[in-house]
Amino acid sequence: MSLINSAFKETKNKKRPALLTYTVAGDNNKKKSLEILKSIAKYADICEIGFPHNTPIADGGQIQSSAYRALKNGIKIKDVFSIVKDFKKSKQSKPVILMGYYNMIYQYGDNNFINICKKFGVDGLIVVDLPYPENKKFAKKCKKKGISFIQLVSPTTSSSRIKKIIKDSHDMVYYISMLSTTGGKLKVSSKKILERYRKIKNINKNKNIVIGFGITEKTIASLKKADGLVVGSALCKEITKSLKKRQNPVTNVTNIVRRLRNKII
Template structure:
């Protein structure tokens, strides 16, 4: 299936560098600033954007992303609002892939068929739904693929060779390797082990492998980017939003704080294969 995601990875392979995949929470810290952050990401170097769908019970997320989700929900963000952000983004940018990341409950409440139709209409390219295992593919994965959306699956250090084929069976777009067990925001303990894991996954699939969880600096990005097809940066960006706020409100520095951090990490990504 040809898609913006496949096209972007193919172009970057030609350039000889990994993709920079950036995660932000949709509508954090408020709806207008969240939109401005989203639109600033490609200018700063983001190749693919993961847009977090705020949810009241984000069990796989660490503190930074949980707080970002709480800020977005308090600002009035909804799943329909997230789709509206993508629609607005697409008026200015038709090429940068956007992947919605989150949990199944809001989609289930919205209605799977309604959600998929609205997501395609808005210009969404793929989904990462962290609480739907392969055994539940008929719930959302297969309908999403049929609708033309990539369905990106997470693999972890505990996904062994016996389990991996089931995880990869209906995966498309790319494989997201979670570099550690636990929640988002922790630090990577062994970069060498990450490289070995990427090689192992690649022996099972032709899809690009992006590595996330624990990548915080340009140095991290350069090191992990030697092995991976993509680098996913999330918690550190959401934390940058939080640190820019005064009394919980956006300031003139909020968008710039995220943009500058993305640009710095992008410099590391460009060094990855040199």
């Protein structure tokens, strides 16, 4: 069983959703980013790490600010892998999912990139600009190496398309809750999001479906019937806030993740 599936199995046994956190690798520098990751892993079930990128597709202002700080401090792809390596070496058992864009992978070459991911302990990949079915070949290469390729579905994805995506999905499917960039205010009710979630879940009850976008301390409890919930912009926002106030982002971000975890127990 993969580490990602093990995480979901554990949270389901505890009758709560998995908490997935998202932070940008290298924000605001490599050392501090690793410290934040190690600290929040005490409360997160799965850790998503974003590649800093200067032309994001769906990332809102909070995540863009995090990416800008990382890029400004010279964070490269090799540094992202180094952070994952050091995190895994610290005997962390939490799964790590890298989130980025295909042009980075293309420059490395598919096989080379996947091999590096395997070498440093990456458990899953989200490639935002490589949609289904164009991602099928790459996803198969990931699966052969034991790396989960995470498919995305949105409120506008048709039922027939969702069925195909779920059939070809690996350990989990990421449901984008609303038509917005990350960090936006929840534009639809939790009830409607869960209704859509259940329709997706009913296609294959064995697949882990997580919900992302618009999830904060205020909204997370209302969505805790999902298999998993992703929080990213709220954490990036706290890092920005902490740095402006010259406070320790490690402590402040960890406190948020702890409170998020308590709201879904």
